[in-house]
Amino acid sequence: METLTATVAIDLLSAHRLPGLDAAARASHLLNWWGIDSDDLEFAALPPYLQQQLISQPEPPADTQDPRYDALLLIALRAEYRGVTHLYLRRCLREAGLGDYIVSPGFEHREACPCCGYLTLGAHGEYEICGLCHWEDDGSQALDVLSGPNHKTLAQAREHFARHQDHLPLDKWPHISKDHP
Known part of the structure; x- marks a missing residue:
């Protein structure tokens, strides 16, 4: 059985969930994360065009289906797994049909x-x-x-x-x- 780090497991789960988000879920995540700014660590991982839009546009966009916002949505989805146990990640991977993995326990202070x-x-x-x-x-x-x-x-x-x-x-x-x- 293959071993994944918790970070890789979270990335797999988030990428798997992204296409299944409906318009309401995308809008909700964008609304919750639109306030991210350059002080947040995740901000640097965003494409420059999205960084600029976040700085210059105070409200989230009306067209939440535009794939240009997927990078921010992935940050939002990853955040839902902060601090979760490796056993929980393993179960989620299995239930999502992504395979049966051993997830090495990561440490995130909570x-x-x-x-x-x-x-x-x-x-x-x-x-x-x-x-x-x-x-x-x-x-x-x-x-x-x-x-x-x-x-x-x-x-x-x-x-x-x-x-x-x-x-x-x-x-x-x-x-x-x-x-x-």
Whole structure:
């Protein structure tokens, strides 16, 4: 069985998914990523014409089907796999019909979400949204204080996560401990 690095597996999966994006999905990804700027590492990988358009045009284009935006869409698709486990990548490759590979575990530093305890966040308190439980990390660790962006307390969010975790991809990200919800 062939071995792939996590980066190669993510590139394969992203390239495989790109042609299947419908207009609404393409528009959503472009809207979410149109704010990328020259300070972002991924920006340098974009073609010069797209870099210029991102700098000069404040809003995403109306014609989201244009293949000239595929490079930015690939960045968006790759980002969905940040911090995922090598076992999750292996399963995704198999389910996508791309083959059965061994995926070597990569290391990408991630922080634990205060709600679900999975390593999904790039940094604490940066208002990043957890890809698993959808908690927006405002930096608060208090259980009974209302979180403005989440419209509920951390305790309420943990309770909600516990009730719905049977329907979530718990193998996608590493978990910090068995004691955390």
